[in-house]
Amino acid sequence: MNSIFFRALFCACCFITLLASCEADTTSVSDVGEDWINNGTKVFYIDTFSVETSTYKFDSLAITGNSRYIMGAYTDPILGRIEATPYFELYTDDFDIDEDAVFDSVALLLNYTDYYYNDTLSRQKFNVYKVLEEITPDDDASYFYNTTTFKTETTSIGSIDFLPTPIREDSIHFTLNNAFGKEIFEDIQDNEINNTDEFTQKYYGISIVSDASNSAVLGIATDSKLRIYYSIPDVVEDDEYYYDLTFNSSASFHNITQTTTNPDLSSLVDQSDEISSTETDNLTYIQGGSGLATRVDIPYIETINTLNGSGSIMDANLRISLKHNSNTDNLSVRDSLNVYIIDQFNDTSTQLVDYTGSVVYGLQVEDELNNDYVTYVISIKYFLDLKLNEVNPQNLILGFTCQGFNESVDRYILEGEDSDESDLKATLELNYALYDDEYEY
Structure with missing residues (x-):
């Protein structure tokens, strides 16, 4: 406890010294107000x-109701193997x-979304199981x-080996074994199954394994489907006959597993665990699906309150950057990050907002000196004001995830x-206005 006190006291002294060495700006600042300006307000830029940055991992991620499903796998050179396996209730x-009607064939029609990740120029193979x-x-x-699984048959009811083309084509045509489709077709045609409950009691669903x-x-789009093709004898029409089964969105999801090869992250067993960037080569990590997040x-910051006089944070930005050259064509990043307020156990409290109630994101900015650098800037004035007025400010921490954290x-x-x-x-950068102070600078 004494060490914490002296560290805080030391930081307060350093901060006062810092103010003494900073160049004060006494020009008019609209955010401060006329009364402050008349009282000789000094505005300091502090960086x-x-x-303190670290990595933690969510115990699990809720998947139900997502805007898409994902399937496939890739091996990340830093984080290891990650695999997405969807389960669909028909x-x-x-x-x-x-x-x-006479049964002809059965297929999965999996519609692409605009999402894909890693190497789509290589052939991909999948098997379907009941x-x-x-x-x-x-x-x-x-x-x-993302941790939920269900038992499946050991024998596949269909497979595919293809080159994915999510940009040029709209869907994957995945042929399944005729015996599987014919059984469904005849059960419905012969009135063995007459309602949804009867159907789901016999056909639990399918899973696609990478x-x-x-x-x-x-x-994979949520409007994908299983299609049974059939014909009607003696009908001279060119129409194609088919019977569609959709995916029940309330009982369809994707499981995501990660086999990490990074020994630095092996200590992340519970969500309350975190590992400092000082122990991971000065790096932190985020990965959608697996639950890795940055803290x-x-x-x-509360040492500001120890200063003589009154003051206010006018503006505050947190800057956090990608490791140089870690963003590639295959391992790309997006132009924003999700930001949350979390507690000391890494439990999420709420998404970060500003004073207007608008959600705050980490927004990618261009580096004026080096275009190869990727930096995200987060406006955190509201968060710091919360922290400064909190009885236990150590309970307010920031957590970062990627966009689409549970579906990417x-x-x-x-x-x-x-x-x-x-x-x-x-780095934390802030503009601090100090007035009615007792020090001369």
């Missing part, structure tokens, strides 16, 4: 407050097939999670506060 409310359990959340859960050689993860503490596998490697690259260090 030497300590930040759905229909139409149980009428012409009694003269699920052997009812696809439903656990008794004590309302959602499916081959060990795969190198890409693909986004940023600002431990001594994007990964980010971020520089910590002690980065060897001085321009890429995680």
